[in-house]
Amino acid sequence: MVSFELSEEQRMIRDTVAAFATDEVRPAARAADESGAIPAELIAKSWDLGLVRGALPESAGGYGDARSAVTGALIFEELAFGDLAIAMHALAPRLIAYPVLEYGTEEQHTGILKKFATDQFAAGACAIVEPRFDFDPLAMETTAALDGASYVLNGAKCFVPLAAESETILVCAATDGGAGAGAFLVPRATPGLGIGERERNMGLKALATYEVKLENCRIDENARLGGAKGVNFTRLLAQHRVALAAMAVGVARAAYEYAKAYARERKAFGVPIATKQAIAFMLAEMAIEVDASRLLVWEAASRLDKGEDALKESYQARNYSAQAALAVADNAVQTLGGHGYIREHPVELFLRNARGFAAFEGLATV
Amino acid sequence: MIDFEFEPQVINQTRMYHTVAERMMRPISREYDEREHEHPWDFWRAMWTASRNLGPAADSGKTEQAGDGAPKLRNLYTCLSTEELCWGDAGLYLSIPNPGLGGAAVSAAGTPEQKARFLKRFAEGEPKWGAMAITEPGCGSDSAAVTTTATRDGDHWAINGTKIFCTAGQMSAEKSEGFVVVWATVDRSAGRAGIKPFVVEHNTPGMTVARVENKLGIRASDTAMIVFDNCRVPADHLLGSAEVKPTGGFKDVMATFDATRPIVAAMAIGVGRAALDFVRDYLAEQKVPVRYGVSPRRLTAVERDFMEMEAHLKAARLLTWRAAWMLDMGMRNNLEASMAKAKAGRAVTLITQKAVELLGPVGYSRKVLLEKWMRDAKINDIFEGTQQINLMIIARRILDYSSKELN
Incomplete structure (x- = not known):
């Protein structure tokens, strides 16, 4: 039956992450953006919340919590509300752990999951995006060709988070001569896998992302996620997109709430600017778009939880919330005027981060 | 738990509304757009009869408890049927004989006795309409600024003023045994608190439909200007309490x-x-x-x-x-x-x-x-x-x- 109510457990998780995002993540956001580094203690603290380890099975050292895309969406929204780059870094281990959990063979479960069920943060990375304007995850140029008992990977990837510190990188590539798509667990030290300089982006400056080159990178055939039958790639993609969409909601809400608070304080002509319709209506529209985006995200997530196809819904949610985040962040800068343009306030950071959602792919997964 | 899936019986019911939209509304959609102010009586009669089986198409109300204690999502389901019927034709949808906004006002502001007395008619006899009259030529969005007055005169109220943009106003006031709920002030110095709703029965002397508007769209639905000239209604037609107080009303x-x-x-x-x-x-x-x-x-x-x-x-x-x-x-x-x-x-x-x-x-x-x-x-x-x-x-x-x- 239709319901818009979170379960008690979901509310608890959301509130916990929200408190962490507000008290710990947001205060660290500006310094992280300026320096390009996230304090290790902050990542350690977020790791202790169990947002990655929680859903891993007890047999592998996890807590065996139920895995839900809706719950994931809540976590991503809240943490991204604190800061997008920090959220992506903190949750990057999911990029390997969760696909392995869902699609992996028994051997892959045994080999990989325990590496993420540790007391210390373990980096994870996924390589999907390719450095070209019309990159399409359903028509990748990176290829994986079966050659005897191994796959040979060739191509170039970018926007690979934490590539330099991840033991294994999940590389997505076209298979069967372009007819299919798969994901491959590639150890970082594999010959033929080259990690480039750390990328320099408009936003996400605190998140270490890299170009990754694959030149005749040969891996064992058992390294294909899901074994010979591979993965449900459109589902994997939908899981990524729902996570990204949820993060876009978080960024939008961060910008909206900051602008709202500012508009109540800032006076012009002797009154708070929020009492002027020009500002008040802009805030009202921002509020609508934040809620609208979130509902689209929840709908797509709820389909994933029911095991239904969510390619279209996740795509819709991703595109809609990406556009909404950009518009809301832009309006937030506009609300603050000149003060929004200087780096003293976070809204310019929200705007730079929001713009990225048009390019991001594979930076998060529910 | 977050869920966007409807139960099979709700989906079936929605399909039924879709069939109505497709078979009964779409075929006459263009006709009643071009022939504004003509009346699709065949469609109305069919909908009037069908509403006995389907439940009113446009209705609102409080939570109802189903047998198992789970709340019945009546407003949500109404959204589904409304979407289907307006997929058919929004103008025809608005013209369907039902209690309408007048009925909603009675439900919201009336005493139990008044609700029973005024709404009973929609379950029997010929098609009827209910309308709400609030907007005036000089006030629209600022609906608290209404100038229509209601003056106590013995055991009656005398209503004076002009209302515009009454959806189904003509059908409610003159062409069926319906009613119009008119909002009038009993005490202009009291502002909003003095504004009260009155049920004016069809064909009450002093109530005249002065004009039916020509519109950009939703032409199958009549939008009326209603003039109240010393229109006398019995005292018990004031919905709720006559007392002027800051809340209520x-x-x-x-x-x-x-x-x-x-x-x-x-x-x-x-x-x-x-x-x-x-x-x-x-x-x-x-x-x-x-x-x-x-x-x-x-x-x-x-x-x-x-x-x-x-x-x-x-x-x-x-x-x-x-x-x-x-x-x-x-x-x-x-x-x-x-x-x-x-x-x-x-x-x-x-x-x-x-x-x-x-x-x-x-x-x-x-x-x-x-x-x-x-x-x-x-x-x-x-x-x-x-x-x-x-x-x-x-x-x-x-x-x-x-x-x-x-x-």
Whole structure:
């Protein structure tokens, strides 16, 4: 039956992450953006919340919590509300752990999951995006060709988070001569896998992302996620997109709430600017778009939880919330005027981060 | 738990409404758009009879408990049926004989005895309508500024003033055994608190339909100007209490809007979906693909436009369902109802305009209904609180401002 109510457990998780995002993540956001580094203690603290380890099975050292895309969406929204780059870094281990959990063979479960069920943060990375304007995850140029008992990977990837510190990188590539798509667990030290300089982006400056080159990178055939039958790639993609969409909601809400608070304080002509319709209506529209985006995200997530196809819904949610985040962040800068343009306030950071959602792919997964 | 799936019996019921829309509304849609002020009696009679079986098409109310104790999502389900019927034709939908907004006002403000007395008629006899008269030539969105007066005269009230934009006003006041709920002030010095609702029975002397408007769209629905000239109604036709106090009275009409705004949003969504379905079918016929999942940079302009329209319609629908669901759950939904209404009204206005643009000469031609839906859609950006009034309500709520602080 239709319901818009979170379960008690979901509310608890959301509130916990929200408190962490507000008290710990947001205060660290500006310094992280300026320096390009996230304090290790902050990542350690977020790791202790169990947002990655929680859903891993007890047999592998996890807590065996139920895995839900809706719950994931809540976590991503809240943490991204604190800061997008920090959220992506903190949750990057999911990029390997969760696909392995869902699609992996028994051997892959045994080999990989325990590496993420540790007391210390373990980096994870996924390589999907390719450095070209019309990159399409359903028509990748990176290829994986079966050659005897191994796959040979060739191509170039970018926007690979934490590539330099991840033991294994999940590389997505076209298979069967372009007819299919798969994901491959590639150890970082594999010959033929080259990690480039750390990328320099408009936003996400605190998140270490890299170009990754694959030149005749040969891996064992058992390294294909899901074994010979591979993965449900459109589902994997939908899981990524729902996570990204949820993060876009978080960024939008961060910008909206900051602008709202500012508009109540800032006076012009002797009154708070929020009492002027020009500002008040802009805030009202921002509020609508934040809620609208979130509902689209929840709908797509709820389909994933029911095991239904969510390619279209996740795509819709991703595109809609990406556009909404950009518009809301832009309006937030506009609300603050000149003060929004200087780096003293976070809204310019929200705007730079929001713009990225048009390019991001594979930076998060529910 | 978050869930967007309806039970099979709800889906079946929705299909039934869709069949009504497809078989009974679409075939006469163009006819009653072109022949404004003509009356589709066959359709009305059929709907009047059918409402015995289907339940009233446009209704609002409080939470009802089903047998198993689970709340019955009556407002939410009404959104579904409304979307289907407005997918058929929004003007015809608004013209369906039912208690309408007048009935909603009786439900919101009347005593149990008054509800029974005034609403009983909708379960029997010939088709009847109920209307609400609040807007005046000199006040629309500022509905608290009504100048129509009600003066006590023995055991009657004498009503004087002019009301405009009464949906189904003519059918309620003159052409059926219905009624009009008119909002009038019993004490102008008391402001909002002095504004009270009165039930004026059809053909009461002193009540005249002075004009039926010619409109851009929703032409099958009559929009009346009603003049009250010393119109005397019995004292017990004042809904609720005659006492002038700061709470109650006018506040009840606002409460009515919390219930009706999601339904009006659902109306908008029905019209928007009609346009979107038409464009989808047309593109498919022309072998123009709409590819979901591929890089946005590889899409054609038509694909992008279409996907954007579809996403905005869905966003509006989810906001609408949430607002209705909250009402069903007994939650205050004032903010969410306005969000749904503001989003749906705007989205559907833009969607239908874009739909006409996408199909070029085909869309602009009156051979197909697309241009009509664009004209019909626009009303959703205006009635039941304009876009701007809803933004105002939202802004006050999110900023925690009173109407004095933000106006």
